[in-house]
Amino acid sequence: MTSPTFFPLSPSAMLMTVGNRIDVNLTYRIARFVELLDKESVPSVLDVIPSYSTILVIYDQTVISCEPLERLLTELWNLAEDGPEARHSRTVAIPVVYGDDFGEDLEDVSAHTGLLPEEVIERHLAGHYTVGALGFAPGFAYLIGLAPELATPRRARPRTHVPAGSIGIGGEQTGTYALSTPGGWNLIGRTPLRLFRPEKDDPFVLRMGDQVRFERIGVEEFHRAEKGVGEQE
Numbered sequence: 001m002t003s004p005t006f007f008p009l010s011p012s013a014m015l016m017t018v019g020n021r022i023d024v025n026l027t028y029r030i031a032r033f034v035e036l037l038d039k040e041s042v043p044s045v046l047d048v049i050p051s052y053s054t055i056l057v058i059y060d061q062t063v064i065s066c067e068p069l070e071r072l073l074t075e076l077w078n079l080a081e082d083g084p085e086a087r088h089s090r091t092v093a094i095p096v097v098y099g100d101d102f103g104e105d106l107e108d109v110s111a112h113t114g115l116l117p118e119e120v121i122e123r124h125l126a127g128h129y130t131v132g133a134l135g136f137a138p139g140f141a142y143l144i145g146l147a148p149e150l151a152t153p154r155r156a157r158p159r160t161h162v163p164a165g166s167i168g169i170g171g172e173q174t175g176t177y178a179l180s181t182p183g184g185w186n187l188i189g190r191t192p193l194r195l196f197r198p199e200k201d202d203p204f205v206l207r208m209g210d211q212v213r214f215e216r217i218g219v220e221e222f223h224r225a226e227k228g229v230g231e232q233e
Contacts, residue, residue, distance in 0.1 A: 004077050006070050012046075012061045016073055019053035024144055026053060027132045031209030033080040040076065044069065050208055051133045052142075091211040094176065096167055097222045098124075098189040105155070105186035109169055112152045121216070123147045124174065124188065129212040132173075134204070139178025139196030141206045146174045158184030165191045167214070176206065189214075192225035 007015040019026045030050045037048055044064035049056040059069055098121045099106040110117045129145040151172045159182060162168075166177040168185030177183060178195035195205045206212065217225075 004074060006066070006073075008066055009056075012059055014057045014059065014066065014069065016055040016057055016077075017053065018055065018077065022052045022132060022144060024130050024132075027130055027144065028209055029077075029080050030055060031207070033077055034208065036076045036080055037073075042072065049135075051135070090207075090209075091213060092206060094167075094191050094193060094212060094214050095217040095221070095225065096189040096191050096214050097217055097219055102190040102219075102222070103167070103188040105168075106188045109150065109152045109186050109188055113149055115149065120150060120188065123150055124169075125214050125216055127174070127214070129174065129214075131206050131208050131210045131212060134206070134208060137177075137179050137181045138198075139176075139204050139206070140181075141176045141178070141195070141212070143174045143176070143212055146172055148172070150174075152186050154184040155186060158182055162187065163190060165193065165195065167191065178205075190222070192222050 005017045007017065009015055018030065033055070034048055034050050037045060044060050045057060046060055047058040049058075057069070057073065064072075097103075099117060106117050106120060110120050113120065115123070124147070127145050127147055129143040131141045132144040133142040134140065135142075146169065150169060152169050154170045162177050162181055162183040162185075164177060164180045166183075166187050167189040168175055168177065168183065168187050170185035175185060176191070176195055177185075193205060197203050197205075
């Protein structure tokens with residue numbers, strides 16, 4: 001992989017670009033880089049926001065200037081070079097009820113792909129997913145690994161309300177809504193897990209680089225889990 005390039009966005013923000021496409025190996029390396037940066041506890045770095053091929057670094061300009069920061073970030077990026085130790089082994093299982101009131105757009109995905117609804121579900125369950133990015137709302141996970149035949153364009157008219165826990169397909173990606181927000185992805189199911197817990201020290205169930213597998217459950221099990229803990233520890 002090429003060396004990172006840096007683009008100052010403001011006196012206290014820098015965009016670090018490390019690629020130009022969605023790639024699982026790149027995701028693992030970015031996740032490892034962020035871990036290393038956290039472990040270093042660099043006082044000048046105030047926040048780090050990773051994505052598929054970029055990392056936004058917010059820093060204290062009174063403590064460090066651009067050039068020393070670029071050298072530091074490049075050094076850590078080189079240390080995070082992809083290898084067995086850089087790959088995350090953590091796998092998170094997410095139970096899902098598919099279709100009906102829990103996945104209102106399953107029939108639309110079926111019509112677009114030419115697959116029966118049950119075939120859509122089976123292929124979605126069979127996927128091996130990696131969390132490639134988090135955003136646009138706290139805890140929303142963009143997952144790499146959707147079967148190409150399930151790719152479905154986002155809805156022409158986004159919803160003003162998507163229930164928390166919804167599982168959707170948007171283009172060539174699948175994702176999880178951790179909060180109730182507006183959204184334009186095709187909803188195919190819902191999980192009873194609380195994917196964002198702001199009261200906890202570590203509020204996010206999913207982290208960049210995690211492996212995700214979906215497990216099908218029934219409506220009764222969904223409601224039991226919803227009334228119980230309903231979250232991953």
